[in-house]
Amino acid sequence: MTNKLYKQKILILDFGSQYTQLIARRVREAQVYCEIHPFHMEVEEIKSFAPKGIILSGGPASIFDQDAPLAEKEVLELGVPVLGICYGMQFLTQMRGGAVTKALDREYGNAQISILDHRDIFSGVGTEGDETVWMSHGDRIEEMPEGFESLASSKNSPVAAMADRERRLFGVQFHPEVAHTPSGTRILKNFLFHVCGCEPSWTMSSFVRRTVKSLRETVGNERVICGLSGGVDSSVTAVLLYRAIGENLSCIFVDNGLLRRGEAEEVIDLFKGHYGVDFHLVDASEHFLERLKGVVDPEKKRKIIGHEFIAVFEKKAKELGKARYLAQGTLYPDVIESVSFKGPSATIKSHHNVGGLPETMNLKLIEPLRELFKDEVRQVGMELELPRELVMRQPFPGPGLAVRILGEITRERLEILRFADIIVQDEIRSAGFYEKVWQSFAVLLPIRTVGVMGDERTYENVVAVRVVDSLDAMTADWSRIPYEVMARISNRIINSVKGVNRVVYDISSKPPSTIEWE
Ligand code: XMP
Numbered sequence: 001m002t003n004k005l006y007k008q009k010i011l012i013l014d015f016g017s018q019y020t021q022l023i024a025r026r027v028r029e030a031q032v033y034c035e036i037h038p039f040h041m042e043v044e045e046i047k048s049f050a051p052k053g054i055i056l057s058g059g060p061a062s063i064f065d066q067d068a069p070l071a072e073k074e075v076l077e078l079g080v081p082v083l084g085i086c087y088g089m090q091f092l093t094q095m096r097g098g099a100v101t102k103a104l105d106r107e108y109g110n111a112q113i114s115i116l117d118h119r120d121i122f123s124g125v126g127t128e129g130d131e132t133v134w135m136s137h138g139d140r141i142e143e144m145p146e147g148f149e150s151l152a153s154s155k156n157s158p159v160a161a162m163a164d165r166e167r168r169l170f171g172v173q174f175h176p177e178v179a180h181t182p183s184g185t186r187i188l189k190n191f192l193f194h195v196c197g198c199e200p201s202w203t204m205s206s207f208v209r210r211t212v213k214s215l216r217e218t219v220g221n222e223r224v225i226c227g228l229s230g231g232v233d234s235s236v237t238a239v240l241l242y243r244a245i246g247e248n249l250s251c252i253f254v255d256n257g258l259l260r261r262g263e264a265e266e267v268i269d270l271f272k273g274h275y276g277v278d279f280h281l282v283d284a285s286e287h288f289l290e291r292l293k294g295v296v297d298p299e300k301k302r303k304i305i306g307h308e309f310i311a312v313f314e315k316k317a318k319e320l321g322k323a324r325y326l327a328q329g330t331l332y333p334d335v336i337e338s339v340s341f342k343g344p345s346a347t348i349k350s351h352h353n354v355g356g357l358p359e360t361m362n363l364k365l366i367e368p369l370r371e372l373f374k375d376e377v378r379q380v381g382m383e384l385e386l387p388r389e390l391v392m393r394q395p396f397p398g399p400g401l402a403v404r405i406l407g408e409i410t411r412e413r414l415e416i417l418r419f420a421d422i423i424v425q426d427e428i429r430s431a432g433f434y435e436k437v438w439q440s441f442a443v444l445l446p447i448r449t450v451g452v453m454g455d456e457r458t459y460e461n462v463v464a465v466r467v468v469d470s471l472d473a474m475t476a477d478w479s480r481i482p483y484e485v486m487a488r489i490s491n492r493i494i495n496s497v498k499g500v501n502r503v504v505y506d507i508s509s510k511p512p513s514t515i516e517w518e
Contacts, residue, residue, distance in 0.1 A: 211244075
């Protein structure tokens with residue numbers, strides 16, 4: 001995975017902190033390329049990775065735990081600058097012969113630190129007085145290792161930051177990567193630019209340039225097949241490949257009959273109409289709906305859809321003839337999940353619809369976005385001049401509207417949901433929330449309720465509206481969108497969608513609920 005294309009790289013060793021990905025985000029935002037690897041990465045591997053600097057993440061363990069995660073000691077002896085964060089600092093202390101003790105109280109939350117030395121990592125930080133930082137630790141540095149000096153102190157941590165300038169080893173007890181540490185970004189940038197000597201050269205235009213070149217070299221004159229879903233990841237993957245190999249790319253778009261209104265047309269217009277890609281639409285909607293007839297169990301629905309998708313895709317790909325590669329829009333969080341702290345046993349999320357295909361079809365996998373975070377993929381999309389609506393599109397589940405129609409899926413119910421859904425989209429967009437929230441959509445419930453319309457009693461369907469805020473879909477909270485927006489959504493749905501007489505708003509967070517209803 002180590003990418004040789006980038007000259008200036010930061011290595012982040014993961015000790016299991018919930019914030020490790022955030023560290024990577026901050027480094028990338030500073031336009032420096034970085035990768036997260038497990039704490040036990042071997043020294044030889046680190047050497048060949050050739051980082052300009054190493055960041056040791058925090059972690060939930062205590063250095064006193066019997067099975068505390070330990071990196072190899074030589075990591076600190078490579079002559080490469082190191083920044084240890086929280087647990088990473090305690091590890092550094094222990095390894096260099098200092099002393100860590102259990103703090104009397106676990107320190108959690110905002111703390112004030114006083115900066116004693118305004119050079120390198122604290123250059124320009126805390127010159128006006130104390131700095132607010134985010135702490136979360138149960139151990140603290142009792143005695144610094146030889147060669148270290150204290151750079152900052154707080155009430156509970158006499159050594160809130162320390163450095164061995166000669167060896168360029170740094171430690172901070174707090175978390176500079178979280179937003180609760182206002183000067184955190186500055187501190188990290190100081191480490192990257194002043195200590196490690198990096199330059200801000202990781203930009204999406206450089207990514208596009210390098211990736212296009214390397215795709216050309218890898219693929220040569222072979223054919224690549226790419227499944228399009230209408231989502232951001234597969235679209236960006238396809239356009240990137242198209243730029244690299246042009247007519248040697250074939251795209252397959254399967255209409256499973258479970259798409260939102262207008263979705264298939266948009267994809268066709270863009271890829272076939274605008275780009276002129278070798279584009280193949282497979283309209284399998286009849287087939288999918290037939291197979292889903294009478295099915296109400298959510299897992300069954302998902303299985304049928306996944307299975308049918310692979311069958312349809314494979315058939316089409318075979319028809320197209322000789323291909324050597326299958327392109328997939330895997331992103332970095334999926335990659336990290338499979339290699340990070342938890343070890344290689346954790347599998348890559350199988351939400352990519354083409355999972356399993358490369359083996360059965362004997363195709364090699366190409367994943368040009370596997371080093372990128374979602375917002376970087378969006379920037380690449382902008383760079384490639386994809387339409388903003390597509391680039392900023394909210395996630396949409398592979399099984400489509402099937403998991404938003406509770407109970408049986410029929411054409412009639414699909415039409416009801418499509419109409420309600422378009423109203424939710426429209427109102428959320430015009431209220432300026434579409435790009436602020438993670439997802440916003442309608443769900444059709446399998447119950448009917450009594451209502452009154454004019455003088456008539458009605459007995460119709462209920463639509464639930466789900467709008468959530470989230471950073472990564474692992475956790476989510478329901479969005480506090482204004483009542484007026486909810487009112488407009490509700491009025492429009494009830495007045496114009498035939499068959500709906502009640503709208504409810506979902507106020508559950510994840511966990512314990514999930515974002516989708518099935
Ligand atoms: P849940 O409902 O598990 O969803 O909280 C988390 C995120 O994943 C999306 N999702 C899916 N995406 N195939 C996908 O490509 C799926 O089967 C699938 N199920 C859920 C969901 O929309 C949310 O963003």
